[in-house]
């Protein structure tokens with residue numbers, strides 16, 4: 001019996017590292033992103049743009065896995081979007097970031113739970129510390145991650161009320177991780193984001209976490225979800 005994972009945003013960064021670590025550990029992985037970079041016999045890629053209308057892609061994501069031991073959904077794909085003060089962001093960028101960071105995870109989590117009613121399931125929504133406090137220039141990023149946190153909180157609350165023991169839901173703050181997203185942050189203009197120098201110092205001081213290390217730490221949660229109390233989990237405290 002196989003362990004099956006669906007992960008969004010597997011072309012680079014944290015999502016790619018998660019796919020590679022899960023494959024190393026013998027899971028079968030379906031990855032979703034616009035580009036494909038992972039190649040493995042047990043890896044299937046769906047080249048999808050998660051901000052496209054859901055009717056075009058959602059019905060094609062989840063396959064039947066009758067013999068599967070465990071099923072995992074990691075909503076990892078995310079975008080910082082356009083960094084800028086309110087009043088200076090394009091409408092397209094706002095709609096796109098909310099589609100990728102909130103709408104797609106909600107659609108996928110709903111469809112995942114619906115598709116596998118009897119099987120053992122785990123959902124990890126990759127959030128951010130920025131969901132907890134305001135960061136100038138990041139109004140859409142902070143608010144979309146706060147919405148993702150609440151999506152996880154409500155999902156977990158419903159599991160508790162329904163006394164289900166075959167679904168676990170977590171919202172994960174991965175820490176500050178050395179990926180393209182951090183590169184984008186370091187290249188923002190100071191007038192759009194006052195904390196740019198802080199993030200530049202994190203990189204020059206080698207204080208960014210390695211994506212593979214983050215993925216390995218998350219394996220503890222993936223393998224032992226019942227040992228983790230609380231919906232919001234911070235990789236730096238695992």
Ligand SMILES: NC(=O)c1ccc[n+]([C@@H]2O[C@H](COP(=O)([O-])OP(=O)(O)OC[C@H]3O[C@@H](n4cnc5c(N)ncnc54)[C@H](OP(=O)(O)O)[C@@H]3O)[C@@H](O)[C@H]2O)c1
Nearest residue numbers: 009011012013014033034035050077078176177179180181
């Ligand atoms: N890095 C950090 O320090 C940090 C901190 C806190 C939270 N996070 C969160 O961690 C997650 C992963 O971030 P990362 O740093 O690994 O980011 P990244 O390096 O920028 O990678 C983002 C991934 O999301 C995919 N993606 C973006 N837009 C998409 C779309 N429209 N359709 C399908 N896939 C899309 C990208 O694939 P394609 O471009 O190929 O589509 C890529 O694989 C995000 O949710 C982020 O908010 C990161």
